[in-house]
Amino acid sequence: MFITKKHISRRTMLQGMGAAVGLPLLESMTPAMAGPEESAAGSRPVRLACLEMVHGSGGATRWGAQQHLWSPAEAGRDFDLTPSSLLPLEPWRDYLTIVSNTDMRGAEAWEVKEIGGDHFRSSAVFLTQSHPRQTQSSDVRADVSFDQIYAQRFGQETPLPSIQMAIESVDQAGGCEYGYSCVFFFLMSRPTPTKPLPMLRDPRMIFDQLFGVGGSPEERAVRRETDRSILDWVTHRVTELKSQLSPTDRNRLDEHLDNVREIERRIARIEDKNASGDVRELPVAPMGVPDSFDEHAKLMLDLQVLAFASDTTRVTSFKLSRDATGRTFPESGFEGSFHGASHHGEKPQRIKTFAQINTYHIAVLAYFAEKRKETPDGDGTLLDNILILYGSPMGDSNLHNHKRVPLMLLGHAGGRVKGGRHFVLPDGSPSANLHLSVLQRLGFEDMEVFGDSTGVIDI
Secondary structure, eight states: OTTTTOOOOTTOEEEETTEEEEOOOOGGGSOTTOOHHHHHHHHOOOEEEEEEOSSBOGGGSHHHHHTTSSSOSOOBSOOOOTTSTTGGGGGGGGGEEEEEEEEOGGGSOOSGGGTTOHHHHHHHHHTTOSOOOOOSSSOOOOOOOHHHHHHHHHGGGSSSSOEEEESSOOOOOSBOSTTOBHHHHHOOOOSBTTBOOOOBOOHHHHHHHHHOTTOOHHHHHHHHHTTOOGGGGGHHHHHHHHTTSOHHHHHHHHHHHHHHHHHHHHHHHHHHHHTSOOOOSSTTSOTTOOSOHHHHHHHHHHHHHHHHHTTSOSEEEEEOOOTTOOOBOGGGTOOSBHHHHHOOTTOHHHHHHHHHHHHHHHHHHHHHHHHHHTSEETTEETTTSEEEEEEOSOSBTTTTOOSSOOEEEESOGGGTOOOSEEEEEEEEEETHHHHHHHHHHTTOTTOOOOTTOOOOOOO
16 A cells, blocks of 8 residues: 555445445555645544533532632643542543633523523523524524534535434424423524424434434344344455455454444343333333433443544534433432432532532543543544533523533644633633634634624633
């Protein structure tokens, strides 16, 4: 390959029986004797992952902010995560950009008739930074979302421009409460102001979307009914491809295919368990959805890792919960309702309990970071070439306000974001300033405003 300057296309896929398995970035995909710029351009596409966790944080309360239950006490680089819910991210502090003291104004009530509807409009604001139109009809409107702006320019180079995921049910239609359509309550991503994108909750549907590109539903059904792995349908193509690869690339390919097979097995085990007739905690959930939040969330995150590693998509949005959920998170050490814990009455001990749940959610994000750090990507890892936006459109959930909202970045975005920084912005700063700063760093240099932004941050 070196002498002939031949290389494998980055768009190569293993195909068979409607299956289409994307490949990780291999050395053989870089043209031989390519210059540094050509090599870097082919090996460092920036992936964007947007994760929303509802109900703000214990550190957004007045008392919690004084105790630094979310944001560290120190601005700049020498911050201490020890007292905060961000402590699980300590191993990745060099990739971490914390932005404190911002407000998400678009989620506030602008008119008297909107008062009380915070839960029902917040998710529509997280990625749009715009105030949604209050309606229970079909004339819904909110600005184009942050993730879809990126997908419309950079997602067109991949089989799937973007993927939208959710943990909890997003299938309610029509009007919800306080005069808002349910699409504001359940959906985050908007390629146009009037048409939000649906979100997938079932890991099986996401798996089929990733690895059944080009296949029909009938073909996918046949594969499952024969109890064979999707990889069994592309075995011949794998053998053929390996004959063209170096030992290093063969090992990388084997590792990638092992990850695909393991996730497929995990989904099958969940489906078998849920079909056994045993009583479920989530009786109306799809067959592929596990009862455990922890298992479900990590499976969805692992699917994103595969999608990014194979460049099947470069953009994901993931709603980790829905507002006013009755879900419990026993892995946090607290057995009570998340929604109940978020209404802590501004009492210090109850705020600390809520912060304990926040810490668990950040531990799930740390799992995501670890998986990306372990996944090679060009001359670095996925964590080097990704930018994760994590946060909440609510601040103090007990007051239903949108001040001091939790907001952070994780990843270096191919060298475009430094990391290892804590920015404490002036009172009243819009959170949209971070969104605008990210978009400018990711290629939208001419964009002057996003949502209600008033400036940029030197990330």
